[in-house]
Amino acid sequence: MAELAADLARDYADREPLLVGSLKASLVFITDLSRALPISHMLDFVELAGYGSAQMGGHEQIRVLKDLDADIRGRDVVIVEDVVDTGLTLNYLVRAFSLREPRSVAAVTLLDRPYRRLVDDLPVRYVGFVVPDELFVGYGFDLDEGWRHLPDLHVLKEF
């Protein structure tokens, strides 16, 4: 966490970046990251309906459950992800934010699975850990909304 925060502080000194947490799983990570970040910054959140839940509700296009509160025009936006996997969600966010004319858009992720990427050319500038193809719970990661509260990250055995 300290290393990620130091990298962000170096790159965004005097720029007051807007850290955007992608709910829900990144909640714990963005909280810790914000507390470790020694430069002035602001926080905002966005939530997209995941594919599975949207399908159950009959929606065939992505839905924004919670949009940004802040106007990001001319701002430096740093999207905070729990994990970047296929890159589909992050790709959507980057494209959607770019239409609002921010000064820059980058992403920081706690976990990364680059070998599962379907969408390349994503601005994933800061990566905590490249992880194997395991299921994680705790530290904000869930299984059917459970286990998010666990303070540490755990590998879930096959079930």
Place this chain on the structure above:
Amino acid sequence: MGLDIPVFRAYQGSEPPRFASPAELECAKVLDYYGVPWQYEPRTFVLEQDENGRVTEAFAPDFYLPEQDLYIELTVMKQSLVTRKNRKLRKLRERYPDVRIKLFYKRDIERLARHFRLDLAS
């Protein structure tokens, strides 16, 4: 197969796609949901020809993502049965080194299905 094909928004093709498996349909629905333009089996790569120039072996990857310039091949076969497909993929990479392709194995698809809560029941 009787798959229930929805109206796709990000699909790029003149003919309705005819998917070979529920996994392909679900993959298409995920790409469409996230607004990633996709094509279905748009190109067949020649892998082998006989002395008369007739094609004896070819390979048509399932999906092409034009914005990513990436082909995707899904295989729902058991890992032990994918040797032939791996060999085709190796040939494709040898003969078309500039073509970017990713093969998703059964276990990868199962992981994605769990991640996206897909219905892969056949």
